[in-house]
Amino acid sequence: MASESARASSAAESRFRIDAPNARPRAIKVVALDRPSQAVVERLGQGRWNGASFLTASAFSAESQASGRFSMQAWLSDLSGGTKHLLEEIRGSDLVVMIASAGEDVPVAALIGETCSIECVTTSALVIGGPAAIDQALARTLAQLRPWALMLVVASAEEYVADMLGALRA
């Protein structure tokens, strides 16, 4: 007689697996941290997604870099240019994906990361163009992201972002 494991893992038994949704949609915020990434996020925003929304922190990043000040009351921008409250956006999300370009300066990662930390929201960071970037420049970007990302990915091309979001059911 076949064991429980042998029977249960057969192809025939696969027919009886419950075919019902096993997860609710996730709210995923995809945030561009710099100007080149903003263009990537804008292109992604044209697609159809389940629970992803696309934002940019690049304007804030440049501004705060100039002034040297950070604020928890910072604003993000949506793709139509409207301002969004950082805390409110993060508070309602399941995952924040920060997008940066290799070699770019991304001090705003600390602010977003800290906010996520306070709100107990998981963070991922994705650096685009990594393999082609100069090592030191890439290292600088990574060093700014590393303290704030549970998962840090260095990808060669932008197309990975869409694949990753699709895989996460975004």
Place this chain on the structure above:
Amino acid sequence: MLRKEQNELLTQTGPNTPGGRLFRSYWVPALLADELPDNEGPPVRVKLLSERLLAFRDTQGRYALIDEFCAHRGVSLWFGRNEESGLRCPYHGWKYDHTGQCVEVPSEPAESGFCAKIKLKSYPLVERGGVLWTYMGPPDRRPALPEWEFAVVPAGQSFTSKRLQECNWLQAMEGGIDSSHVSFLHRGELNSDPLFKGAKGNQYNLGDTRPVFEVVESPGGLYVGARRNAENGHYYWRITQWVMPSFTMIPPRGDHPVHGHFWIPVDDENCWAWSFDYHPTRPLTQGEVQAMRDGKGIHVKYQPGTFRPLANKDNDYLIDRAAQKAGRTFSGVAGIAMQDASLQESMGPIVDRAKENLVSTDNGIIMARHRLMHAVKGLMERDVVPPGVDISHQRVRSASLILPPDHTFKDAGKDALSVRPGVAHASV
């Protein structure tokens, strides 16, 4: 998640499938050299990439890998007689040489030349590092022989085994790059397995069960880095190598041999888990080899006379609920290899990835699928040679390192992640 058509693209590797064409771009392990120990020894059935083949070693010691079935009436040549530089079908005496060329049809006059018109499909079979490798792609695209370090170090420094895993290759391979499961599923083994215990790195593993991950594309595949806290603000990094399509290398522990796998499709519902252990600079000790033969580390004990694990789905993997309850094993299944295999087989022969819910720490898996799909597309549409074929992509090592917090493992560990002849692997 993957859509149905994406899942099929990656999980189907038979002839004339896109995934099959990808696998047919590489030299893949087919048999252990020990399976064909003698000239004129018994032939061995081999099923690879959904093709039924037969391996034998002829009178001159030449290895052969040919279509299993006689061209005459479709009899299995496994019953054949290995004699005088060829394999003779016992039914009507047709005889084939090591290239699959028919060299004798007794019922036809020799002068008719009939046998010259009969040739079975065959593939090259080459010994390297105690493994017989085959290449099943177009002959004009045959790459250079494999250069994996475990296969080119002196014989006493390497040990290789294989076991049957009863599920699709991809779900098995994905376990090899899924670093986050180690702190749970295998935690019992870190302090007890003779091929793992005693390493300082184990303390970091067990002391910090919330690793942080970095996934970086490499020329041949991926580096999957797992970072844990070490002393003085430094990080303990474990860097796994994945080289396309299915080579994975586990970060080492202390001075133990370093190990890894190939995941090779038998058909779409079974695969060979090839498991190697080697040390770059010293012979394996008697104790280490005995432990590997005893099924420790990443190896298994077998059902006698087979490559099927002793603990398998037919005996519920010998699950020991008392050991699970007591915390000696996390899942109740003993041994690292079968802890993985039991769970991967439980997914079913080919897991439906449309139902899965990946999370951000699964980016290693997501990136591997992304690269595989990209490679298949490039191969099918533009005839692009996929990553991992170039032997420079094969000269890699996994590593475990302590690094300052501002260092990038890919750069700080550049030397450690490449083969350096005569230099030991970087390990903590």
